[in-house]
Amino acid sequence: MAQKSAKNRHEELKSIIAKHDHAYHVLDKPIISDFEYDQLFTELLKLEATEEGLDLTDSPSQRVGAKPLEVFSKVAHRVPMLSLANSYSPEDIFDFDERIKKFLKTDKEIEYFCELKFDGLSMELVYENGNLVRALTRGDGTVGEDVTQNIKTIKSIPLKLGKGAPEVLEVRGEVLMFKEDFARLNENQQENGQQTFANPRNAAAGSMRQLDPRITASRPLKFFAYALGHTEGITFKTQENIQETFAEYGIPTALKSAPDLVQVAKGPQEVVDFYHRIEKVRPKLPFDIDGVVIKVNSLRLQDDLGLVARSPRWATAAKFKPEQATTVVEDINVQVGRTGALTPVAIMTPVKVGGVTVTNATLHNQDEIDRKDVRIGDTVVIQRAGDVIPEVVSVVLEKRPKNSKPFTIPSKCPACGSEVEKLEGEVVTRCVNPLCIAQVKESLKHFVARRAMNIDKVGDRLIETLVDAQLLTKFSDFYRLTKEDILSLDRQGDKSAENIISSIDKSKTPPLARFIFALGIRFVGEQTGKLLADHFVTIEKFLEASEEELLQVPEIGPKVAKSIIEWTSNKRLVKEVHEMIKLGVNITNPVRSTEGSLSGMSFLITGTLPVKRDDAKDIIEKNGGKILGSVSSKLNFLVVGDDPGSKVDKAQSLGVKIISWDELQKML
Incomplete structure (x- = not known):
């Protein structure tokens, strides 16, 4: 291909792909099929691999794959990123309006632009001549960190603004993570023994501050723009006009994505009405907010009003009252989980938070205790959002008892007295005794769970009682229980005992995948259980598998294989499986259809489909297909729904075929 022709086609492809990225990730209205998009992207990659002198600065190929940085560089904002004055009372909105009128010496109603106060990470995008050249965190407001490579991984953010773009446009907004994501x-962090995040804001901030952009690319981040920084070659009249222009350039805004969550209000009463309306819908929003932001809509009036210290006089934030309270840590108990993980829990003086009485709050691990320096006897601030487990936000140091001592997780398991250890690369401390009574109880609770053996009449409290009565110490004991055993317990009647025994009997024909999952092998979740069942077909072959054989299974890496080998090498645990079989447990493995239209093909789903994900998986499996857990060279098809993650990029780089739900239906 001639050099000029290659450059022209490259520019054309960049423009076409950017258009489709905007339609898919911002407007949620794809124009072409995933297959057609994939062909365009493949052509782009081939051009860039074979032709020299192409402009890659705004190429979609630059969204992932950049080399890890050694450190973030510091860059000054051309216009400082200011802080807003806050209030927690809607009545303060009237006071704000009075101050505005008094300063402007007017009795006329002021028009305000009202929007959400996102609870995420503030970000500035710098566009020069339409190209995204830099992304800076807020930092101290004057100097921020350059996270350009990371911000490029968010597909909803355009790399190029197109025709008519001003010489300089600095776009300010918020990087955040949706609650579901x-x-x-x-869940993934927990499964991999990694640190979990306290809330979506921390997850977004932690993801954006990764030195390796590939990690950021794997995180489901979103961006909403709402303010201006420095500009050259463009002027605006109103705050609403700013967001309208952002939307025209393809930059995500609440005004475009959720217009009912933005309002131009005339006078303070309409602003207060907006505040109360948003407060009511707040729990239903897919992302966290902590209030609303009110700005004088006219930019001319904003200039007249100017600043007060480091805050704009023309804007304020009306926050919602936080679901927080102050209480005292009476004790710190260390709980032992199914995999031996030791979790410290603060036992507190009961206090109401968000209408719910709270007595316990997780402290996560030793690192978290050290970071917050939580001690027994401390007065602490706790918070609760929705149904999230309460957590300690901070310690009120002025009220700390003089004789307090730092808390350290014990070196011996509080349940069985065995030594504990903290494995390299993990943040949790674990009891390594598989016979630990606490681990036994949690393992038994996992065993009966709905997605495992589904013994629905046996709950956590009954398991605790049975273990304490020494009627239940291992999996096989479930199948030795009699009606008389149940009746020997307190508060158990004849009918209840019959239902429990009947429920246990019904669990005796589990599918192999569920049975493997029920065993509670570390790192072996539901999906991994299915992959193992598909590969080994029988429980005997699974128990006899070598590490080399396990590594042949799709998605099984060295860490998971090692964990399985440790389990199957334990003679006591393997004996348990054989005991259950002797007691009538018949482990089935429905033969996957070899005649189904998807036979011999592997699939992975990303994004939101028109049907529930579990239903989609069932449809694929019933037609002979196999579900994998991640993108690899062993994957045949990636089924993409709305708002997909970074799996799409990885699939494209590996040459995996990408299809839509409609295309999958045609295959069926």
């Missing part, structure tokens, strides 16, 4: 991220 946050929950999934924490």
Whole structure:
């Protein structure tokens, strides 16, 4: 291809792909199929690999794959990023309005632009001649950190603004993580023995401050723009006009994505009405907010009003009352989980937070205790948001008892007295005794869970009682229980005992995948259980598998294989499996259809589909397909729904075919 022709086609491809990225990630209205998009992206990558002298600065290929940085460089903001004055009472909005009128010496109603106060990480995007050249964190307001490579991994942020872009446009907004994505991220962190995040804001900030952009690319981050920094070659009349222009350039804004969450209000009463309306819908929002922001809509009036110290006189934040309270840590108990993880829990003087009485709050691990310096006897601030487990926010040091001592997780397991250890690369301390009574109880609770053996009439409290009565110490004991055993316990009647025994009997024909999951092998979740069942077909072959054989299973790496080998090498645990089989447990493995339209093909789902994800997986498996847990060269198809993550980029780099839900339906 001639050099000029290659450059023209490259520019054309960049423009086309940017258009489709905007339609997909911002407007949620894809124009072409995933297959067609994939072909365009592949052509782009081939051009960049074979042709020299192409401009890659705004290429979609630059969103991932950059080399890790050694340190973030510091860069000064051309216009300081100011802080807003805060209030926690809607009545203060009337006072704010009075101050504005008094300063402007007017009795006329002031028009205000009202928007959400996102609870994320403040960010400034710098566009020069339409190209994204820099992204800076807020820092101290004057100097921020350069996180350009990381910000490029957020696909909803355009790398180029297109025709008519001003010479300089500094866009300010918030990087955040949706609640649902946050929950999934924490599940993955927990499964891998890594530090979990306290809340979506911390997760977003931690993800954005990764020196390796590939880690940031794997995190489901979003961006909403709401303010201006420095500009050259463009003027605005109102705050609303700023957001309208951002949206025209393809930059995500609440005004475009959720117009009912933004309002131009005339006078303070309309602002207060907006405040109360947002407060009501706050729990239903997919992301965290902590209030609303009110700005004088006219930029001319903003200039007249100027600043007060380091805050704009023309704007204020009306925060919602935080779901926090102050209480005293009466004790710190260390709980032992199913995998031996020791979790410190603060036992506190009961206090109401958000309408719920709270007595316990997790302290996560020793690192977290050291960071916050929480001690027995401390007065602490705790918070609770929705159904999230309460957590200690901070310690009120002025009220600390003089004789207080730092708390350290014990060197011996509080449940069984065995030595504990902290493995390299993990943040949790663990009891390594598999016979630990606390681990036994938690393992038994996991065993009966709905997604495992599904013994639905046996709850946590009954398991505690049975273990304490020495009627239950291991998995096989469930199948030795009799009606008389149940009746020997307090508060158990004839009908209840029959239901419990019947529930246990119904669990005797588990699918192999669920049975493997129920065993509670570390790092072996539901999906891994399915992969192992598909590969080994019988429980005997699974128990006899070598590490080399395990590594042949899709998605099974050295860490998971080692964990499985440690479990299957334990004669006592393997004996348990054989005991259950002797007691009537018949482990089934429904043969995957070899005649189904998806037979021999592997699939992975990313994004939101028109049906529930579990239902989609069932459809694929019933038609002979296999579900994998991550993108690899062994994957045949990536099924992409709305708002997909970084799996798309990885699939493209590996040549994995990308299809939509409609295309999957056609295959069926």
